[in-house]
Amino acid sequence: MKYRTIKGVQDILPPDTLLWQHVEATAQEIFALYGFQEIRTPIIEFTELFVRSIGENTDIVEKEMYTFEDRAGRSITLRPEGTASVVRAYIQNHLYNLPAPQKFFYKGPMFRYERPQKGRYRQFHQIGVEAFAVDDPRMDAEIIEMLHLLLDRLGLGNLNTEVNSIGCPNCRPVYRDKLIQYLKDRIDSLCADCQRRYEVNPLRVLDCKVQGCKAAVKDAPRITDFLCNDCKEHFEKFLSYLKALEIPFTINTSMVRGLDYYTRTTFEVTTESLGAQNAVAAGGRYDGLVKEFGGPSTPAIGFAIGMERLITLLKDSKEPPAFCPDVYIVTLGDNAEEKAFGIASALRKGGFSTELSYKGGSLKSQLRRADRLKAKVAIIIGEDELAKGVAVCKRLSDGMQIEVALDEIPKSLEGLLHSPPISVR
Numbered sequence: 001m002k003y004r005t006i007k008g009v010q011d012i013l014p015p016d017t018l019l020w021q022h023v024e025a026t027a028q029e030i031f032a033l034y035g036f037q038e039i040r041t042p043i044i045e046f047t048e049l050f051v052r053s054i055g056e057n058t059d060i061v062e063k064e065m066y067t068f069e070d071r072a073g074r075s076i077t078l079r080p081e082g083t084a085s086v087v088r089a090y091i092q093n094h095l096y097n098l099p100a101p102q103k104f105f106y107k108g109p110m111f112r113y114e115r116p117q118k119g120r121y122r123q124f125h126q127i128g129v130e131a132f133a134v135d136d137p138r139m140d141a142e143i144i145e146m147l148h149l150l151l152d153r154l155g156l157g158n159l160n161t162e163v164n165s166i167g168c169p170n171c172r173p174v175y176r177d178k179l180i181q182y183l184k185d186r187i188d189s190l191c192a193d194c195q196r197r198y199e200v201n202p203l204r205v206l207d208c209k210v211q212g213c214k215a216a217v218k219d220a221p222r223i224t225d226f227l228c229n230d231c232k233e234h235f236e237k238f239l240s241y242l243k244a245l246e247i248p249f250t251i252n253t254s255m256v257r258g259l260d261y262y263t264r265t266t267f268e269v270t271t272e273s274l275g276a277q278n279a280v281a282a283g284g285r286y287d288g289l290v291k292e293f294g295g296p297s298t299p300a301i302g303f304a305i306g307m308e309r310l311i312t313l314l315k316d317s318k319e320p321p322a323f324c325p326d327v328y329i330v331t332l333g334d335n336a337e338e339k340a341f342g343i344a345s346a347l348r349k350g351g352f353s354t355e356l357s358y359k360g361g362s363l364k365s366q367l368r369r370a371d372r373l374k375a376k377v378a379i380i381i382g383e384d385e386l387a388k389g390v391a392v393c394k395r396l397s398d399g400m401q402i403e404v405a406l407d408e409i410p411k412s413l414e415g416l417l418h419s420p421p422i423s424v425r
């Protein structure tokens with residue numbers, strides 16, 4: 001084999017693509033109920049956009065971005081996440097002049113140079129939403145409800161939603177200092193990454209996955225004890241709205257999310273499947289980002305769903321969809337083949353997905369091909385049938401067959417495809 005995919009990326013093939021399409025279509029349907037419209041931003045942006053939004057001292061910016069110089073010497077980066085681009089587009093296109101709130105969703109590939117492992121890819125896909133210009137905590141609860149509705153509609157059960165508030169520029173610095181003090185005394189038990197970054201980005205230590213760090217922060221001061229009055233009120237209302245919407249949640253004060261731009265509400269939705277907790281989606285509020293990028297002061301909130309994880313979970317939990325043509329045309333003889341060519345054309349134009357038997361062969365071998373394709377009905381045309389101007393339509397699920405005039409095939413197909421199956425003797 002001469003050419004293969006580069007490390008850490010994958011082809012997405014049928015029938016899996018059917019499941020991807022199903023997820024995307026369902027998401028679009030649910031998001032529309034809440035007024036979210038699609039936005040499509042470029043996959044490449046100036047590197048600075050991501051460095052400024054995600055933060056210099058984050059894993060993504062420090063070691064995971066696909067960054068290169070274009071031919072004019074500008075630093076370009078393949079987007080590692082979706083929010084920064086949407087915020088950039090929001091400001092550049094003056095979308096804040098649209099009636100508030102402005103609500104968008106996006107879907108597409110993201111790129112991070114991470115160590116490839118099972119279920120983690122360097123080109124991965126997200127579906128995300130962003131809502132601008134509302135700081136009301138009802139919005140926080142509503143988008144979580146929307147996320148739950150989507151996952152529920154897709155058939156994913158056992159959802160758990162972890163929520164937290166990480167405060168605002170008024171209250172977080174106080175907490176930050178307290179946390180740095182706390183960590184300073186335990187510096188030796190932290191991992192190398194955390195030892196290096198705990199002063200610049202102490203909150204990241206809280207969600208470090210390394211055992212030693214986990215143990216070290218067990219009794220760390222909790223952010224929720226340091227919230228200013230406004231943040232506290234926002235958080236309490238948010239929780240009460242979640243209760244009103246009957247969305248089960250747990251508060252996890254060490255869930256701070258990896259990106260610098262978050263303020264107040266952060267959340268993560270996990271599902272328990274096959275005995276393991278799997279994060280499916282995560283998000284949060286970023287009230288300062290639009291202003292920081294040079295736009296008008298605009299509160300905002302969003303989440304992103306990891307598609308690869310979601311697809312894997314859905315494949316584990318139910319029968320994957322299959323592509324089944326409505327019709328397979330079996331032909332015996334040159335004349336029948338010629339006739340079938342025209343019939344296939346007419347059937348497709350009439351809305352029936354139709355496959356032709358290009359290779360010919362015996363009736364038996366052609367019917368076997370129809371079965372392998374999971375065709376619903378086989379139309380059989382031989383010399384005898386042709387002479388009579390008819391074809392045999394055979395429903396493959398139960399073997400029921402009828403003889404119909406060639407020009408009445410579409411009408412008979414309707415009947416065969418939609419009538420209840422007869423019981424097989």
Ligand SMILES: [Zn+2]
Pocket residue numbers: 167168169170171172227228229230231232
């Ligand atoms: Zn605050």
Ligand SMILES: [Zn+2]
Pocket residue numbers: 190191192193194195205208209210213
């Ligand atoms: Zn650590």
